[in-house]
Structure formats: structure tokens, C-alpha cells
Amino acid sequence: MKKTLVVRYAPRKGSYTKELVDEFIKLADSKTEITFLDLAASPPDLLLDDNLNLIWYGGQPEYTVEEEERLSNHFQLTQQVLDADNIVLGSPMYNFSLPATVKAWIDAVVVNNKTFAVTADGSFKGLCEGKKALILAVAGGDYAEETAHEYFSPTIKRNFEYIGIPSEQISAFGVTQYPEKVDAIMSTAKTEISKVVKRWY
Numbered sequence: 001m002k003k004t005l006v007v008r009y010a011p012r013k014g015s016y017t018k019e020l021v022d023e024f025i026k027l028a029d030s031k032t033e034i035t036f037l038d039l040a041a042s043p044p045d046l047l048l049d050d051n052l053n054l055i056w057y058g059g060q061p062e063y064t065v066e067e068e069e070r071l072s073n074h075f076q077l078t079q080q081v082l083d084a085d086n087i088v089l090g091s092p093m094y095n096f097s098l099p100a101t102v103k104a105w106i107d108a109v110v111v112n113n114k115t116f117a118v119t120a121d122g123s124f125k126g127l128c129e130g131k132k133a134l135i136l137a138v139a140g141g142d143y144a145e146e147t148a149h150e151y152f153s154p155t156i157k158r159n160f161e162y163i164g165i166p167s168e169q170i171s172a173f174g175v176t177q178y179p180e181k182v183d184a185i186m187s188t189a190k191t192e193i194s195k196v197v198k199r200w201y
């Protein structure tokens with residue numbers, strides 16, 4: 001059975017992101033082994049003075065017990081990505097980009113010598129080949145006419161691509177801008193989710 005890592009950031013009561021992630025889990029639960037990561041309940045460690053320097057540029061060949069303890073969250077998050085066949089990330093758009101908590105997860109898992117490597121000629125190579133990612137994205141606004149003003153979609157796509165994972169995104173955009181269309185926006189997104197589940201498993 002394939003392994004799927006489901007990463008969700010959906011702290012708002014009545015969250016549409018939660019509704020989409022729930023839909024994915026409902027459809028996929030019997031077909032794949034799911035590891036669930038709730039970023040709002042367990043936010044990733046931020047990269048700060050005492051951990052960034054331990055992992056910087058490939059990290060160290062060995063760590064002390066104290067250093068291992070300090071990096072345990074980082075190691076756990078990275079290992080979850082390495083162990084998964086498929087990754088689903090559900091997130092709202094905040095301030096035209098990723099919520100800080102979701103960006104902290106990206107910062108934790110895009111790691112030199114673990115999920116990507118620098119090759120002898122100085123270029124970069126993703127180390128996560130063979131995996132697939134699905135992004136379930138929700139935004140209050142509809143960016144159909146102004147894609148240049150939203151940085152959520154290209155940022156998340158580029159980070160997955162960088163570690164070697166092709167991704168596709170299902171977007172429920174416009175849920176605040178068009179309250180009268182929310183049901184249709186969510187229903188279209190759920191239909192798209194069911195197509196991905198059929199294709200993946």
C-alpha cells in the first residue's frame with residue numbers, strides 16, 4: 001500500500017481548507033496508509049541561531065545527544081517527507097503567499113543532502129524522485145485575472161519541484177470575494193480531488 005503524508009494548516013473555525021483535506025482523507029483512507037501532520041497543532045520549529053547552524057549546508061557528519069535533541073523536530077519532519085510516496089498539503093493563502101507556519105514546514109523539509117543536493121557542477125538536484133504532491137489551496141480572492149499578484153502557487157510549486165517532486169494544485173479561490181459561489185467553488189474542488197484520488201491509487 002502506498003504511503004501518503006497529509007499536511008494540513010487550517011486553524012480557522014469553519015475552515016474551507018479543512019473541508020477539502022477531510023474530503024481527500026474520506027476518499028483515500030481505505031486506499032493508502034496516511035500519516036497526518038496538523039501544523040496548527042504542532043507548528044514546525046523555526047530556524048533560529050541554535051538549530052540553523054547545525055543543519056546549514058548539509059549539516060554535520062555527527063551530532064551530540066544535545067544537538068540531536070535540538071534537531072529532533074527537523075529530523076522528524078524531513079523523514080516524513082522521505083518516507084512518503086505521495087504528499088498532500090492543504091493550506092490557505094495568507095497575504096498573497098504561504099502562512100508563516102506552512103513556510104516553516106517548507107524551511108524544515110527543503111534540506112541540503114536530505115531532500116536536495118548540490119551536484120559536482122554546482123547545480124541542484126532533487127533527491128525525492130518518484131513522489132507526487134497535491135496542494136489543496138484556499139484563498140478569499142479570485143486571482144484568475146491577476147495571477148502575477150499571488151505568490152502562494154509559484155512558491156509552493158517551486159519548492160516541491162526543487163526537491164524533485166512534481167505537484168499539482170486544486171484551488172478553491174474566491175471564497176470571500178464571491179460568497180454566492182462558495183458552494184460551487186467547493187464542489188468543483190471536491191470533484192477535482194476525487195479525480196486525483198482515482199488517478200493516484
Ligand SMILES: Cc1cc2nc3c(=O)[nH]c(=O)nc-3n(C[C@H](O)[C@H](O)[C@H](O)COP(=O)(O)O)c2cc1C
Pocket residue numbers: 010011012014015016017018091092093094095096097138139140141142175176
Ligand atoms: C492572516 C490572513 C491573511 C489573508 N490574506 C489573504 C490574501 O492575501 N489573499 C486572499 O485572497 N485571501 C486572504 N485571506 C483570506 C483567506 O484566504 C480566506 O479566508 C480563506 O478562506 C482561508 O482559508 P480557511 O477557510 O481554510 O481558513 C487571508 C486570511 C487571513 C486570516
